Amino acid sequence: MGLTKFDILDGITAGFGMSGAIALLLGGGFCLGGLTATGIIKAGELLSHAAPAYKKAMFYGAVGSGAGLFLIGAGAATSQLRDRAGEEELRRIDERMESAKSEYDRQRDRLSGCAGCKFWHGRVYEGNFLACTVHPHGKENCPDYSTTED
Numbered sequence: 189m190g191l192t193k194f195d196i197l198d199g200i201t202a203g204f205g206m207s208g209a210i211a212l213l214l215g216g217g218f219c220l221g222g223l224t225a226t227g228i229i230k231a232g233e234l235l236s237h238a239a240p241a242y243k244k245a246m247f248y249g250a251v252g253s254g255a256g257l258f259l260i261g262a263g264a265a266t267s268q269l270r271d272r273a274g275e276e277e278l279r280r281i282d283e284r285m286e287s288a289k290s291e292y293d294r295q296r297d298r299l300s301g302c303a304g305c306k307f308w309h310g311r312v313y314e315g316n317f318l319a320c321t322v323h324p325h326g327k328e329n330c331p332d333y334s335t336t337e338d
Contacts, residue, residue, distance in 0.1 A: 197273065205264075207256075208255075209256065215248075215255065216256075218245050218249025219249030219250050222245040225242035226239075292311070299326040301330070302319065302326065309321065
C-alpha cells in the first residue's frame with residue numbers, strides 16, 4: 189500500500205515531539221543539577237573544587253532544554269502542516285464529489301427517457317457517467333430500450 193504523505197508527516201511529528209520531550213527532560217535535569225550545585229557552592233564553598241564541572245552541567249543543561257523546546261515547537265508546527273494538508277485533501281474530495289454529482293444530474297436529465305429500461309445503470313465512476321450496458325454514453329430515443337418486465 190505504501191506510505192502516504194500523512195504517514196510521513198505523522199512520523200516526523202512524533203519524532204520531533206519525542207525528541208523534544210527527551211531533550212527537555214535531560215536538559216532540565218542537567219540545568220537543575222547545575223543550579224543546585226551552584227547554589228551549594230555559593231552557600232558554603234563546600235564543593236568549590238568541582239565548580240567548573242557544575243558550571244558545565246548548567247551550560248549543557250540549558251542548551252539541552254533549549255533544544256528540547258525547539259524540537260517540541262517543530263513537532264507542533266509539523267502537526268499543523270499535516271492538519272492543513274488533510275483539510276486540503278478533504279476539500280479536493282468534496283470538489284470531485286460535487287463534480288460527479290453535477291455530471292450525474294446532467295446526464296440523468298439528458299437521458300430521462302431511459303428510466304425503467306433493464307439495461308440502465310446511471311452511475312458515475314471517476315467522473316465518467318455510465319448510462320447503460322448497451323450504450324455506455326447513453327443514447328436518446330434508444331432502439332434497444334427494454335423494460336424490466338421483458
